[in-house]
Amino acid sequence: MGDHFEIRDQDALGRIGELTVPRAGVTVETPALMPVINPHVRTIEPSRMQSAFGAEILITNSYVFYGSDDYREEALERGLHDVLEFDGVIVTDSGSFQLAEYGEIDVTTPEILEFQRDIGSDVGTPVDVPTPPDVDRERAEDELATTQDRLAVAEGVDTGEMLVNAPVQGSTYPDLRESAGRHADATDLDVFPVGAVVPLMNDYRYGDVVDVVAGAKRGLGRDAPVHLFGAGHPMMFALAVAMGCDLFDSAAYALYARDDRYLTVRGTEQLDDLDYFPCSCPVCADHTPAELRELGDREREELLAEHNLHVTFREMRTVKQALRAGNLLELVETRARAHPAMLDGYRALLDHADLLEREDSASKGAFFYLSGESARRPEVVRHHDRLDRLALSPGDEVLLTEGGPSDRYDESWNVRAPFGPFPRDLSETYPLTAEVPDRMDAEGYRAAAEGVARLAAANPETEFTLAHRGWPEAALAAVPERVDVVDLSG
Ligand SMILES: [Zn+2]
Numbered sequence: 001m002g003d004h005f006e007i008r009d010q011d012a013l014g015r016i017g018e019l020t021v022p023r024a025g026v027t028v029e030t031p032a033l034m035p036v037i038n039p040h041v042r043t044i045e046p047s048r049m050q051s052a053f054g055a056e057i058l059i060t061n062s063y064v065f066y067g068s069d070d071y072r073e074e075a076l077e078r079g080l081h082d083v084l085e086f087d088g089v090i091v092t093d094s095g096s097f098q099l100a101e102y103g104e105i106d107v108t109t110p111e112i113l114e115f116q117r118d119i120g121s122d123v124g125t126p127v128d129v130p131t132p133p134d135v136d137r138e139r140a141e142d143e144l145a146t147t148q149d150r151l152a153v154a155e156g157v158d159t160g161e162m163l164v165n166a167p168v169q170g171s172t173y174p175d176l177r178e179s180a181g182r183h184a185d186a187t188d189l190d191v192f193p194v195g196a197v198v199p200l201m202n203d204y205r206y207g208d209v210v211d212v213v214a215g216a217k218r219g220l221g222r223d224a225p226v227h228l229f230g231a232g233h234p235m236m237f238a239l240a241v242a243m244g245c246d247l248f249d250s251a252a253y254a255l256y257a258r259d260d261r262y263l264t265v266r267g268t269e270q271l272d273d274l275d276y277f278p279c280s281c282p283v284c285a286d287h288t289p290a291e292l293r294e295l296g297d298r299e300r301e302e303l304l305a306e307h308n309l310h311v312t313f314r315e316m317r318t319v320k321q322a323l324r325a326g327n328l329l330e331l332v333e334t335r336a337r338a339h340p341a342m343l344d345g346y347r348a349l350l351d352h353a354d355l356l357e358r359e360d361s362a363s364k365g366a367f368f369y370l371s372g373e374s375a376r377r378p379e380v381v382r383h384h385d386r387l388d389r390l391a392l393s394p395g396d397e398v399l400l401t402e403g404g405p406s407d408r409y410d411e412s413w414n415v416r417a418p419f420g421p422f423p424r425d426l427s428e429t430y431p432l433t434a435e436v437p438d439r440m441d442a443e444g445y446r447a448a449a450e451g452v453a454r455l456a457a458a459n460p461e462t463e464f465t466l467a468h469r470g471w472p473e474a475a476l477a478a479v480p481e482r483v484d485v486v487d488l489s490g
Pocket residue numbers: 277279280281282283284285307308310311
């Protein structure tokens with residue numbers, strides 16, 4: 001792995017990072033959104049991407065230039081930055097997408113990498129094989145082997161200062177994604193796109209997206225910059241950043257606009273179905289949906305594309321601010337309420353508790369308990385792990401209480417959903433300062449009862465009394481029988 005990425009801040013698996021791009025002479029702050037420029041159809045001019053939207057980096061397809069005599073000569077003569085009139089960072093794809101769509105392309109990895117170098121690309125891409133979801137394992141393994149051969153070829157190409165992508169494939173086999181990640185990380189290539197996830201996203205299979213990304217992340221390790229290839233819908237940015245993805249590309253802003261589709265952080269709307277715009281971007285502030293419907297095709301498409309791009313950049317800023325403030329998981333939890341498939345994605349993320357617990361920062365500003373899923377957050381998992389290591393004196397009688405301390409016991413601890421028991425002197429430390437609802441849910445009580453069980457198991461010679469306020473029977477079933485249970489609310 002190249003040495004061009006530094007992590008500045010972390011929340012869940014998400015991070016604020018700096019990607020150094022030597023050829024452009026700049027660093028790009030991540031997570032970063034790269035609008036996709038189709039050179040044939042410039043719905044929004046690249047120069048405006050910078051001035052009106054703040055884009056620092058964009059992505060275009062070098063194969064589109066390579067495959068056309070006119071475009072190729074112009075790009076070689078003037079350079080890509082001049083042709084596109086964009087002086088930020090330009091990433092180029094290789095034609096792998098065309099390979100996936102049409103079954104063959106007429107270029108090798110050395111040819112396309114040298115071409116990308118010659119037209120001035122800042123980050124180039126070899127020709128990998130994007131294996132779709134759900135193929136049989138043999139095909140996934142064969143195609144992965146081909147991709148890995150191409151990465152080895154790419155390492156031998158003179159790419160100058162251009163950074164080079166090392167795509168991670170493996171279809172929907174998390175263990176193949178993991179070994180692909182480990183292999184890519186061991187190359188001297190620089191940026192790691194997780195490929196061929198678009199079909200999963202198109203089918204709202206966000207749980208599977210999370211498992212695929214988690215597989216790749218396990219192989220790649222913490223310090224690798226990860227590009228979630230083809231993830232341009234703002235509704236999934238919070239989840240994908242919380243999974244540790246650093247770069248995103250959006251073709252969606254333009255493709256959706258062509259079909260009169262309007263992006264929001266809660267999903268996609270048809271322009272025809274809207275009476276009001278739930279947005280304050282310049283387009284939505286100046287037009288009503290009815291006015292937009294009356295415009296000509298080209299103008300309507302441009303304005304919709306502008307709105308789509310505004311909402312996309314705004315969500316990325318929202319995600320980054322949440323990450324910086326340490327409440328990224330609260331944002332993921334909020335976004336997960338927009339669609340049941342997003343909820344699957346969030347629950348799949350929580351299933352990777354070991355990854356989360358390893359990387360999530362141990363101290364943040366505040367923990368907001370927002371739903372039953374909050375009971376599975378890494379802070380709760382970590383507290384429970386800690387209970388295994390908290391030693392109490394054998395033979396002591398210990399009160400675990402939601403009420404005040406009592407002199408009748410050798411020691412009094414607090415107990416609180418969703419964490420369970422903790423010593424009183426920890427009550428002002430994160431995450432035990434959590435804001436929780438007065439009307440706690442079943443999952444929160446259950447997690448607290450499991451905490452009691454963990455502490456009791458770690459201290460078999462200690463006698464425990466649990467004094468709770470109206471915990472439901474289903475939760476109390478997790479408390480071992482040797483713990484005396486008293487209901488303070490009765
Ligand atoms: Zn808008």
